[in-house]
Amino acid sequence: METKKTTFDNRLLPYLLLAPQLFITLVFFIWPAAQAVKSSFEREDPFGLSTAFVGLLHYQRLLSDPEYLAALSRTGVFAVSVTVLSMVLGLAFAAAVDRLTRTGKVYTTLLVWPYAVAPVVAGILWWFLFNSTTGLMPFVLEKFGIDWDHDLNGTQAMILIIVAAAWKQISYNFLFFLAGLQSVPQSLMEAAAIDGSGPVKRFFTISLPLISPTTFFLFIINVNYTMFDTFPIIDATTVGGPAQATTTLVYKVYQDGYIGLNLGSSSAQSVLLMMIVMVLTYVQFRFVERRVQY
Amino acid sequence: MVENRPFLTFLTHAFLIVGFLIVALPVYVAVIASTHDVSTLMSQTVPLWPGSHFIENYSRILTDASAANGLPNYSHMALNSLIMAVVITVGKIAISILSAFAIVYFRFPFRQLAFWIIFVTLMLPVEVRIMPTYKIVADLGMLNSWAGLTIPLIASATATFLFRQFFMTVPDEMLEAARVDGAGPMKFFRDILLPLSRTNIGALSVILFIYGWVQYLWPMLVTTDPGYYTLMMGMKRMVTVQDGVIEWQLVMAGSVLAMLPPILIVIFMQRLFIRGLTETEK
Structure with missing residues (x-):
C-alpha cells in the first residue's frame, strides 16, 4: 500500500491522527471479537464464578444441533431468495430506465427512496400490508383461494420477511445496475443494432455479460445485507417465529445470547458468523481488484 | 437510445x-x-x-x-434519533478523514498494521459480536449514555478507504507547494485537503446520516432508560402490545414520520446520495 512520494516527516503526529479510530476499533471491535473466540472454548458455571476450558464442545454441540442446522439452511434460503428477488427487479428497472433518455431521471427519483426506509419501518409496513384482519394482501390473496396467516404459517412468515427485505434493497441494486448499464459502450450497441439484433437480444448478449462484475459484486453485497442487516425486520415483525420459522443465524445469536444468556453457545455462533463475513469480505475485495482492471 | x-x-x-x-x-x-x-x-x-x-x-x-403506550413523547424520540444520527455522521467523518490523512501523507512504523486493524472492522458487524460488545460497554459504564449509543459505532473502514482513495488523487504538487510556502501538516490539512474534500464529505454525510438514523440493534442493546429511546425502538414498542389492540392508525402515522426525514434527504440530495452510495461501497 503506497503513500504519497513526498510525505511529512513528523514522528508522533500520524499516531495521534490515527489514535481515535484505532482506539475505537480495538476496544469495541477487536477486543469483543477476541472475547467471543475465547468464551466459545469455555463453559461458565451458573453463577458466573468460574470458567472451565471445554475445547470444541460448543462447536460440536452446535453442529450436531438440528435447530442450529435448520437455522443455517433457513438463512441460506432467506439470503438467496432476497438476493435473487431484489437483484432481478433492480436489474429490470435499471434496464428500463437505461432505455429512456429524457425521463430516466424522473424514474430514478421515483425508485431510489426505499433505500432510506429503516429496516424496522419496512418490516412494519409489510407486516401491516399482510395483517390477517385488516391487511390488503390477505384480502387479495383470498380471492385466489389462499388463506394467509403469517402468525401460524411458517412458510408465509418467511415469505413476509423475504418480501420486506427485498423491497428495501431494490433501489440499491437498481442504482448499481443502472451505473453498470450506462457504462456499456454505445458503439457496441450500435454495431449490434446494425447487424440486426433487437433490444432484447442486445441486452442478453452484450449488456448482461459486460456488467457481470457488477452482478457478482451485488450478489455478495446482497447476501451480506440479508444475513446481517435484516435483524430489525425480523425482530419487529415475526420475532423469529412462528415455531422458529424465521429464526436466522443472526437472530439466533441474539436469542441465545442476549435473551437466553447461553454465553458459550452464543459465542461459538458468533465465531462461526465471523468466519462467514470474513469469507464474504475476502471474496468482495478480491473481486474489486479485478474490477479495476476490467 | x-x-x-x-x-x-x-x-x-x-x-x-x-x-x-x-x-x-x-x-x-x-x-x-x-x-x-x-x-x-x-x-x-x-x-x-x-x-x-x-x-x-x-x-x-x-x-x-x-x-405510544408508556414510551417517551414521540418528538423526544425523534430528537434522540436526530442527535444520534448527527453525532455518528460527524464522528465517523472526523476520525476517518484524520486516519486517511495519516495513512496517505506520513510514513511511519506499523502503518500497514494500522491499515489492517481499520480494515478488520468491515468483518465484524455488531450483529456477530452482540454479547461481548455489550459486556464491554457495560464494564465501561457506558450503558444508557450518549457515549455508549454513539462512540462504538463511529469507527469506519469504508469512510477511511474513501478518503484514502481521494487523497491519492490529489496532485503531489499541492503538498510540495505547501511545503515550499512553509506550511506544516495540520495547516496543509486544514487549508488544502479539507476544502478539496467538500464534495466527498457531503456525499458521505448523506449515507452516514441514514445509517445513523436507522440504527436499531445497537440502541436496543445499550439503552434501557426510555429517555434514550430512538424512533426505531419506539416503533418496535408500539407494535408489541401485550394485551389489547395495536393502534394501527398511530403506528402508521409514526412510521410515516420516521421515514420522512431520510427519504426527503435522498430525494432532494439525490446526486450526493448516489455518489456517496457508489463511492463508499467499493
Missing part, C-alpha cells in the same frame, strides 16, 4: 409506472391508514382512500405521550 421503437418505449414506461406503483404500495397504504380511526382499521380491510382523522392522529402521536 440506439433505434426508435415507439411500442417498446411505451412498454418501458408502462413497466416502470407499474413497478413504481408496486414499490410505493406499502407506503401509500401506510399514509392512508394513518388518516383513519382505530375502529375502521380493526373491523375491515384497510380502505384505499384517505379518511378524516389525519390531524387527530398526527397531533396525537406528536403531542400525546400516552399514544
Whole structure:
C-alpha cells in the first residue's frame, strides 16, 4: 500500500491522527471479537464464578444441533431468495430506465427512496400490508383461494420477511445496475443494432455479460445485507417465529445470547458468523481488484 | 437510445409506472391508514382512500405521550434519533478523514498494521459480536449514555478507504507547494485537503446520516432508560402490545414520520446520495 512520494516527516503526529479510530476499533471491535473466540472454548458455571476450558464442545454441540442446522439452511434460503428477488427487479428497472433518455431521471427519483426506509419501518409496513384482519394482501390473496396467516404459517412468515427485505434493497441494486448499464459502450450497441439484433437480444448478449462484475459484486453485497442487516425486520415483525420459522443465524445469536444468556453457545455462533463475513469480505475485495482492471 | 421503437418505449414506461406503483404500495397504504380511526382499521380491510382523522392522529402521536403506550413523547424520540444520527455522521467523518490523512501523507512504523486493524472492522458487524460488545460497554459504564449509543459505532473502514482513495488523487504538487510556502501538516490539512474534500464529505454525510438514523440493534442493546429511546425502538414498542389492540392508525402515522426525514434527504440530495452510495461501497 503506497503513500504519497513526498510525505511529512513528523514522528508522533500520524499516531495521534490515527489514535481515535484505532482506539475505537480495538476496544469495541477487536477486543469483543477476541472475547467471543475465547468464551466459545469455555463453559461458565451458573453463577458466573468460574470458567472451565471445554475445547470444541460448543462447536460440536452446535453442529450436531438440528435447530442450529435448520437455522443455517433457513438463512441460506432467506439470503438467496432476497438476493435473487431484489437483484432481478433492480436489474429490470435499471434496464428500463437505461432505455429512456429524457425521463430516466424522473424514474430514478421515483425508485431510489426505499433505500432510506429503516429496516424496522419496512418490516412494519409489510407486516401491516399482510395483517390477517385488516391487511390488503390477505384480502387479495383470498380471492385466489389462499388463506394467509403469517402468525401460524411458517412458510408465509418467511415469505413476509423475504418480501420486506427485498423491497428495501431494490433501489440499491437498481442504482448499481443502472451505473453498470450506462457504462456499456454505445458503439457496441450500435454495431449490434446494425447487424440486426433487437433490444432484447442486445441486452442478453452484450449488456448482461459486460456488467457481470457488477452482478457478482451485488450478489455478495446482497447476501451480506440479508444475513446481517435484516435483524430489525425480523425482530419487529415475526420475532423469529412462528415455531422458529424465521429464526436466522443472526437472530439466533441474539436469542441465545442476549435473551437466553447461553454465553458459550452464543459465542461459538458468533465465531462461526465471523468466519462467514470474513469469507464474504475476502471474496468482495478480491473481486474489486479485478474490477479495476476490467 | 440506439433505434426508435415507439411500442417498446411505451412498454418501458408502462413497466416502470407499474413497478413504481408496486414499490410505493406499502407506503401509500401506510399514509392512508394513518388518516383513519382505530375502529375502521380493526373491523375491515384497510380502505384505499384517505379518511378524516389525519390531524387527530398526527397531533396525537406528536403531542400525546400516552399514544405510544408508556414510551417517551414521540418528538423526544425523534430528537434522540436526530442527535444520534448527527453525532455518528460527524464522528465517523472526523476520525476517518484524520486516519486517511495519516495513512496517505506520513510514513511511519506499523502503518500497514494500522491499515489492517481499520480494515478488520468491515468483518465484524455488531450483529456477530452482540454479547461481548455489550459486556464491554457495560464494564465501561457506558450503558444508557450518549457515549455508549454513539462512540462504538463511529469507527469506519469504508469512510477511511474513501478518503484514502481521494487523497491519492490529489496532485503531489499541492503538498510540495505547501511545503515550499512553509506550511506544516495540520495547516496543509486544514487549508488544502479539507476544502478539496467538500464534495466527498457531503456525499458521505448523506449515507452516514441514514445509517445513523436507522440504527436499531445497537440502541436496543445499550439503552434501557426510555429517555434514550430512538424512533426505531419506539416503533418496535408500539407494535408489541401485550394485551389489547395495536393502534394501527398511530403506528402508521409514526412510521410515516420516521421515514420522512431520510427519504426527503435522498430525494432532494439525490446526486450526493448516489455518489456517496457508489463511492463508499467499493
